[in-house]
Amino acid sequence: MSIASVFDIAVVALILAIGASTILVRTAFAAVVMFAVYGLLLSIAWVRLHAVDVALTEAAIGGGMTGLLLLGAVARSRSDDVDRVRVGYPVRLATGALCALVVAGLAIVVLHPPAAVPTLAPVVMENLPPSGLGNPVAGVLFVFRALDTLLEKVVVLLALLGVWSLAPDRAWGGTPGLQVYAKPDPPLIFLAQLLPPVGIVFGIYMCWVGAKDPGGAFQGGTVLAAMWLLVIVAGLQKAPAISRLWLRGLLIAGPMLFLAIGLAGWVFADAFLAYPEGYAKPLIVAVEATLTLSIAVALAMLAAGPPERAQQQ
């Protein structure tokens, strides 16, 4: 058994153990912390599976963002004393059985694949060069399945609308109720001043490098969102009111540009979301850049939660 296999087995065992502890732990807060640890560990597993783009997203979303979102949910339900809620035994049994069924199905598919495993990877690699992209994931996202990517970005906006709709009527258009440090101590202020510039550079780098190497708009956008949230949580900046025009403009800029280019494709290149000859890469880069900003604002506002206070005039 090679040393790499030993590593893989150890990672899998650790992930399973952390997953178990997420369920078995007593308080909701501890479960959220364990879930974030689980996400961070999963990124290592994705690296071992040679899916570096997914590893980047897992570390960002599964590790940091989901932790913040779940914590917000736990904090909001504290009035109901979420730790006291006890789920009945039959429900737990049924959930466990369903999960086991899904795992069994996946295991069968992975361990006994059909003789010729159907894969489009060679076709993708063949058709990638004309677009000027070097990263096959970017190729799938923006060239071959661009419609899915466009719809996904719209779904993010719909999710944000869903979160905003939780606001009480009087607070609509107001400031999100993201919990911030009441009295941030100097080390936190230091971090919130020093880390964001590094993070912003890295976020832009992630978007830029996504055309050729693992990365892309989503990863870059998540980093930017996290840096913005850090500054807000540390109390260095106030959360913006959701009625602000620049906020809403940035949110829709990415999908709108994507849609516009897609419609222009009808005129210039025969099909919706087709790119004219030779212009594919600059158009994709432009779309990715705008999408990075839109995703950053959308994710940050998703994590910030629904508006709690009416906007100060």
Next chain:
Amino acid sequence: MSLVMDIWTICAVSAGALFFLAGTVGLLRFPDTLTRLHALTKVDNLGLGLITLGLLPQTSSLLLAVKLVIVWLLVQLSGAVVTQLVAGAIRQHGADG
């Protein structure tokens, strides 16, 4: 020359890994939450530093080496601040035996 670099890598990475073990032993054996936090941060950061230094000769490009150093500095910065924050939280809630 490359033999010297390989020896340096082996020594530094092994030392770094040993420091990680020492940090974990501290986590297991130290009596108090604050001392455990100390073991975790100081020793693990030192371990990461040694591993980074050990990996530097093995990198194929200058950009990669610079990135490695940047990661290390990033972890130093965030580790120091997060430790302060966690220690503050522990002090507020009372150290657990």
Next chain:
Amino acid sequence: MSSLLFAASVFVLLTVALGLFAILRRSADVDRLMAVQLLGTGGVAILLLLAVASEMPPVVDVAVMLALFAAFAAVAFVRNASGVSREARGE
């Protein structure tokens, strides 16, 4: 050399596992915050070793991501754990 680096990453992974077990033994919420810190350092070390061992430079970017988001998660968690957060609604 690469098998040696893989071996080192296995070793660090085992120490991280042991550390997580040590943290989970205690039942205080505040102790769990250290798990994120542990992942932040240990996970980065593992990823750096993997990046060089399997000669995949993009994995260093994953290490930067991990470092950034472990710090971010820790800041968010401490905000809830220590109870020093301002209740934005009632302000």
